Each structure stands twice: as C-alpha cells, then as structure tokens.
Amino acid sequence: MKPSHPPLHALWLLLLWLAMPLARANPQAEERHLVVLHTNDIHGQVLPRPAIWLKDVNPIPDSGGLPRLTAKLNELVAEARAAGASVVICDGGDWFQGTPEGQIGRGRSFLGALARAGHDGAVVGNHEFDHGLDVFLQHLKEVPMPALLANVRMPDGSPLPGTRDWILLERDGLRIALVGLLTTSTPSITHRATRDLLWTDPAEALARVRADLGDTVDLVIPVTHIGIEDDRALARAHPDLPLIVGGHSHTFLRTGVREGDTLIVQAGAKASVIGRVDLWLDEGGHVVRSEAQHVDLYGEPAAEFRNAEVDAACAALSAEAAERMDAVLGVFGGPLESSRRELTNSTSGNLITDLMRERSGADVAIHNRGGTRTTLAAGVCTRRDLFMLLPFDNHIEMLTMKGADVIELFRTSIEEERRSGVEFSGVTLEARLVEGKPKLVRVLLGGAQGRAIQPDETIRLATNSYMASGGDGWTLLAEQEVREVDFTLLRDMVEIAFESGPLMPSSEQRYSVIR
Incomplete structure (x- = not known):
C-alpha cells in the first residue's frame, strides 16, 4: 500500500500559493x-x-x-x-x-x-x-x-x-x-x-x-x-x-x-x-x-x-514702514467695499472715481476694479490702510476723447465677457439684458437725469496711468493722443481729500438696467 502523502510537486505548489498573500500584503512597500x-x-x-x-x-x-x-x-x-x-x-x-x-x-x-x-x-x-x-x-x-x-x-x-x-x-x-x-x-x-x-x-x-x-x-x-x-x-x-x-x-x-x-x-x-x-x-x-x-x-x-x-x-x-504707515489720516463715514459682480458699482470705486473727477475737472472718470485690492471698514483710516486699498503707483491722466470712443469704452466694459467691468463717475450706463447677457443702450452724461453722450462731441475723461497706458487690454485709451498728466498717486489723492474732513463713500448704483 502506497503512502497517503501528496506528491512533492504538489507541496511546492501549496507553499507557493501560501506565500502569495505575503508578497501582496504590502503593495506600497516599494513606493x-x-x-x-x-x-x-x-x-x-x-x-x-x-x-x-x-x-x-x-x-x-x-x-x-x-x-x-x-x-x-x-x-x-x-x-x-x-x-x-x-x-x-x-x-x-x-x-x-x-x-x-x-x-x-x-x-x-x-x-x-x-x-x-x-x-x-x-x-x-x-x-x-x-x-x-x-x-x-x-x-x-x-x-x-x-x-x-x-x-x-x-x-x-x-x-x-x-x-x-x-x-x-x-x-x-x-x-x-x-x-x-x-x-x-x-x-x-x-x-x-x-x-x-x-x-x-x-x-x-x-x-x-x-x-x-x-x-x-x-x-x-x-x-x-x-x-x-x-x-x-x-x-x-x-x-x-x-x-x-x-x-x-x-x-x-x-x-x-x-x-x-x-x-x-x-x-x-x-x-x-x-x-x-x-x-x-x-x-x-x-x-x-x-x-x-x-x-x-x-x-x-x-x-x-x-x-x-x-x-x-x-x-x-x-x-x-511703521512710522509713516501707521499715521492716522482721517475717517471714512462708511465702509469701502469692492465688487466683481456684473452691472454693479462699489463704494470704493465710487469714492475713487468721484475724487478723480473732482480733482481733474473731467466730465467722466474711470478706474479698473483690479486696481483696488481690499475692503476697509468705516472709521479711522491710516496711511497703511490706503496703501492696502491702492497699492499700485498709479497716478491720474486726463484724456480728451471723442464721444464715440467713450461709448465704445463702456460698451466693451459691459459686453466683453473677459472684462470684469470698470468703476466710473459722471455718467449713468443704461443697459439691457438680452438672452441673459448685458448690452449697452446709452451713456448718460451727468447721471440718470442727464443727456446721452453723442458720438461727435468731445469728452474729458480721467483715468489712472495703468489704464491710460493700455493696461488690462485698454488699447483704446493708450491710443488717445491728447492728455494731461497729474503725477499725484491715487492713494495720495485720497489722503489729500481727508484734509477737508471725513470722507463718505457713495453707495449709488450708476447702472440703470432696463428689464
């Protein structure tokens, strides 16, 4: 009678099978x-x-x-x-x-x-x-x-x-x-x-x-x-x-x-x-x-x-930086908020463009939203606060433009999807939503009760030096030949305005959307 143990090759197969889980037990060992x-x-x-x-x-x-x-x-x-x-x-x-x-x-x-x-x-x-x-x-x-x-x-x-x-x-x-x-x-x-x-x-x-x-x-x-x-x-x-x-x-x-x-x-x-x-x-x-x-x-x-x-x-x-930057300059009577929302104005943008227009005597002022970098609460404002609000060394430039170019500028800011919009003063923009997308209707000089800008009239437009040089793709502004330069930086412009007392940023919405 033959022994009842399995053949040798079967034992080898059994041992190999038992060893496989051990080899697989730590698949990340070589990682x-x-x-x-x-x-x-x-x-x-x-x-x-x-x-x-x-x-x-x-x-x-x-x-x-x-x-x-x-x-x-x-x-x-x-x-x-x-x-x-x-x-x-x-x-x-x-x-x-x-x-x-x-x-x-x-x-x-x-x-x-x-x-x-x-x-x-x-x-x-x-x-x-x-x-x-x-x-x-x-x-x-x-x-x-x-x-x-x-x-x-x-x-x-x-x-x-x-x-x-x-x-x-x-x-x-x-x-x-x-x-x-x-x-x-x-x-x-x-x-x-x-x-x-x-x-x-x-x-x-x-x-x-x-x-x-x-x-x-x-x-x-x-x-x-x-x-x-x-x-x-x-x-x-x-x-x-x-x-x-x-x-x-x-x-x-x-x-x-x-x-x-x-x-x-x-x-x-x-x-x-x-x-x-x-x-x-x-x-x-x-x-x-x-x-x-x-x-x-x-x-x-x-x-x-x-x-x-x-x-x-x-x-x-x-x-x-501390001695100069921690100096208190004045008081904001309301918060300076920013906005990236379509067809909306921000209090910070309104204040900046209002001051630009006032200082330059321009008909219209515009400012790129990316040029304003933070929000500020109402109350005391230091020079550091203004720096954080307007950190770039941009000054004011005033351009003499045809009404047609001003209309095209605002049409581009509203209708081109790659744009984040601009902040502005001195005009109201009438817009209509067409299939959910904004379309410019008219640019009203002097606000909502003003008159429509005509293509052949002359408009004095103040902006910052970044936009005036074509920044953010504004080649239309860079192409304007008649310009006056005020080398006062925007943050210094706000500091100077504090000399007249507290500043109250306007919360006015300067878009008029026709439904």
Whole structure:
C-alpha cells in the first residue's frame, strides 16, 4: 500500500500559493513618498493679518506673514523627513508688490528676505515687472532667487538674466524638474517694458522643455503663474502631468482640483496658508497616488523652527514702514467695499472715481476694479490702510476723447465677457439684458437725469496711468493722443481729500438696467 502523502510537486505548489498573500500584503512597500510644499502670490506680506475670512470666530486670529510662513515650512520639512518622505518647496510668483514693506527699495529688500525662506524654485509673476524690466533684472542680479521662467525671452531670444527654464532636483533617487510658466497677459497688466519681450504660450513652452529634458528626469512639475483656468488648459494640453502648482488667480484650493488625471493646486494669496501635496511614486517614478491640503498659519510656530535671518530682515522692514504707515489720516463715514459682480458699482470705486473727477475737472472718470485690492471698514483710516486699498503707483491722466470712443469704452466694459467691468463717475450706463447677457443702450452724461453722450462731441475723461497706458487690454485709451498728466498717486489723492474732513463713500448704483 502506497503512502497517503501528496506528491512533492504538489507541496511546492501549496507553499507557493501560501506565500502569495505575503508578497501582496504590502503593495506600497516599494513606493517613494514625495512632499511638495507650495506658496504663491505672497505680495510682500511681512506682517500677520486678521483672518477675516473665518466666520463665527471670536476673537479673529492673525494669520500668516513671511516669518511665520518660513518657520512653518521648516517645521513641515522636519516632519516629512522624519516620516521618511523627501521634500520640494516651490512658489507661484508675485513676490513683493502689495504692502508698504514689500515696496521698500522697489521690492529689493523683501526679495532678500524671501530668498532665505527655503524655496527650491519660484516662478516669476507679472507683478515682478511693476517697476520696469531693468529694476527687476537688477534685483535678480543682487538676490540669489531660484527664478524660473520658460516661456519668456529677451528681444534677442535669450533667457531673462537671472532666470532659468527649469531647475533639476534629486530627491531619494528621483530626478525632478520644476518648470516656470508665466501668463502671457503680463504685457497688458504690468509695466509697458514687458511688451518688448518675446512671449510663448505656456503649453507650447512646456512641450519644448519636456522635449529638451527627454528621459533625463522622472517627474516634471510645472510651477505656474497663469491662473486656475489656464492651469486647467495646460493640464488638457499635457494630460500625463500628475501635478501643476499654480498661482496668479489667488484661488484657495483646499484639496486641489482635478483636470483629468492632473492634480492642480494653489494656496490663495498673501502668505495666508501653505499648500502641501503628498505624492507616492512607484519604482519607475510614476505617481500612483496624490493628495492635497492647506496648512493654516494661525499662531506662532515653535522657536526651534524660526529662521533668524528672515525674522531680522522682516523686523527691519516693518520698523522702516511703521512710522509713516501707521499715521492716522482721517475717517471714512462708511465702509469701502469692492465688487466683481456684473452691472454693479462699489463704494470704493465710487469714492475713487468721484475724487478723480473732482480733482481733474473731467466730465467722466474711470478706474479698473483690479486696481483696488481690499475692503476697509468705516472709521479711522491710516496711511497703511490706503496703501492696502491702492497699492499700485498709479497716478491720474486726463484724456480728451471723442464721444464715440467713450461709448465704445463702456460698451466693451459691459459686453466683453473677459472684462470684469470698470468703476466710473459722471455718467449713468443704461443697459439691457438680452438672452441673459448685458448690452449697452446709452451713456448718460451727468447721471440718470442727464443727456446721452453723442458720438461727435468731445469728452474729458480721467483715468489712472495703468489704464491710460493700455493696461488690462485698454488699447483704446493708450491710443488717445491728447492728455494731461497729474503725477499725484491715487492713494495720495485720497489722503489729500481727508484734509477737508471725513470722507463718505457713495453707495449709488450708476447702472440703470432696463428689464
């Protein structure tokens, strides 16, 4: 009688079958973990600011500021490395313009502090050019900023001095390329010197860079200053990208958004939060999982994570700005609110354009909504408040225009979907909704009871120097030849107006919608 045990080959098969679950028990054992920390649109934010976006919180905490942001970056890096992850830090542009501290030395002093915050790569933003190309290039010559810019060239076709298309990093055996891309609308929204530069569509520039890099890298991460909608378009043009780190549109994407398989992230603005992306990659360097979150900046980080150089530089900036900026100028009798809503006026826009018209003696005054950057409560106003309201160095220009051009200007502001509208004084705009879209009917000079502007009459129109030079695509204004220039800055205009007493912003609605 034969033994009852199974044959030897059956035992081997049984052992192999039993071992398979063990091999599959930890499918992520070979995965590499990469943490991408990101900031964008810091805009010279040295000091913490009240977190007024929080609802039903009392007292409202302070949030952010460059010293706190830098310390938190250090803390997050330490935590990630302790957990076995590698770390990359990048920034989405617009570094210094937007605060009194950020304006010192035309941005040079703040840039020196930001360069110590620990970023591996930072894309150039449109506001870096606000003081002109030569000023910005001198900043880059003096400050070791890891500036990225792949889709903009000097007139001779060479890269902007101090910038590079990409920066190559190695983390845990991974070769990672950060590629910088800037919005091609920059020439219409910043200093006119940028109009002489050579601009390439971001998707085309990225295709060129990727072709140049070939298989020398495992992971390409675009770091962009083009805004969320153009980030989506970039993802559609390059659907194999696992991640786009964005800026420009000041969008708070708490957990990111997906365009196909691409994760798009952005961290709001003004050093309010830090973005964190966790990527898990397989042995071949392919991203198999990704998660995004924001890290809030309430409260002071532990002393061990603070950067003494950044703290000292920011303290010096704050002290230099404080004496002048904390001076009380006057009182607002009502709140200065902003608006991006269609066919509406804001109290801040009404006040600014009313003062422009009064100071210049113009028939009409207009102001771009993007030139007003915050809201202010009723009550005491400091010079810092005015700076936050009107941070750009725009002065008043008065143009002599034909009525037909004024009518066309307002028609464009109402009917073109890419426009966010303008603030204005001295006229009422009659509009009609046609299939839900606004159409200009008449421009009434002198308000709702005024008369219609005629195409062949002459109108004196005051505006800010940004719009007068063609900013925001207003080439119609740039083409006007007869103009008078008042070099008083808009914020100084408001300060001068306080000399006559408290200012009461008008809440008048200057659109008349025909139903």
